[in-house]
Amino acid sequence: MTLIFAHRGSAGTHPENTMMAFREAARVGAEGIEMDVQLSKDGEVVVIHDEKLDRTTGVSGFVKDRTLKELQTLNAASSYAGKGCEERIPTLDGLLKWLYHTHLFCIIELKNTFFMYPGLEAKVIRLIRAYEMEERIIISSFNHYSLVFCHQLAPEIETAPLYREFMYMPWVYARAIGGSAIHPSIRSAPDSIIQSSMDDGILVRPYTVNKEEDMKRLFKLGCSAIITDFPEKAKIVRANYEK
Numbered sequence: 001m002t003l004i005f006a007h008r009g010s011a012g013t014h015p016e017n018t019m020m021a022f023r024e025a026a027r028v029g030a031e032g033i034e035m036d037v038q039l040s041k042d043g044e045v046v047v048i049h050d051e052k053l054d055r056t057t058g059v060s061g062f063v064k065d066r067t068l069k070e071l072q073t074l075n076a077a078s079s080y081a082g083k084g085c086e087e088r089i090p091t092l093d094g095l096l097k098w099l100y101h102t103h104l105f106c107i108i109e110l111k112n113t114f115f116m117y118p119g120l121e122a123k124v125i126r127l128i129r130a131y132e133m134e135e136r137i138i139i140s141s142f143n144h145y146s147l148v149f150c151h152q153l154a155p156e157i158e159t160a161p162l163y164r165e166f167m168y169m170p171w172v173y174a175r176a177i178g179g180s181a182i183h184p185s186i187r188s189a190p191d192s193i194i195q196s197s198m199d200d201g202i203l204v205r206p207y208t209v210n211k212e213e214d215m216k217r218l219f220k221l222g223c224s225a226i227i228t229d230f231p232e233k234a235k236i237v238r239a240n241y242e243k
């Protein structure tokens with residue numbers, strides 16, 4: 001069966017990367033969630049997508065320039081403020097504390113291509129091990145050097161390279177960097193690449209799969225998983241294509 005991972009929680013319907021969105025993913029019965037992590041000024045691992053605070057919190061400046069205490073005064077659901085939503089930026093610690101009591105898988109994306117965030121890999125791995133969630137967590141990133149480092153630090157935790165453009169035999173590349181899956185953009189994930197990868201034992205989880213026609217294609221193919229902003233819709237579509 002193709003697993004459904006709720007992108008940034010359930011970003012299509014709820015404020016992204018907030019507990020509200022992650023709880024929604026659990027409510028609708030997604031098998032997993034996806035989130036993005038960065039470091040605060042005082043070195044805490046926080047769950048937020050953009051390096052800049054503007055889009056999701058409505059204030060200017062970078063995540064890296066504020067302490068956790070400062071970050072936690074902001075409304076991570078500011079674009080939903082009209083609907084009365086008030087949400088904090090989660091810490092990875094807090095999120096794992098909640099996740100521990102669910103059965104959800106979790107993709108942690110290291111957002112370290114713009115700022116390198118030295119120490120991020122070790123901090124994320126320390127938290128995963130502290131909650132003994134090595135079996136349920138996948139570390140992904142567009143920074144493949146960082147993934148190699150994670151694999152060196154924690155070979156027991158799955159890693160998966162993210163990529164946007166077409167790649168030649170990505171399953172060979174993934175294995176070469178210690179990965180056990182690929183996370184291609186849906187635009188770079190034709191059937192042939194997905195099938196060859198899975199045949200070779202490398203899992204495939206394309207992102208961000210929001211269109212029904214793409215969902216149908218991947219469910220029909222038995223793709224390992226999809227990452228979608230609309231997990232509830234994906235569950236309905238999948239019901240007709242279960243393998």
Ligand code: G3P
Nearest residue numbers: 034036109162183207227
């Ligand atoms: O994990 C897939 C996807 O989240 C990567 O793109 O920009 O939404 O983090 P982005």
Ligand code: CA
Nearest residue numbers: 034035036109
């Ligand atoms: Ca992401």
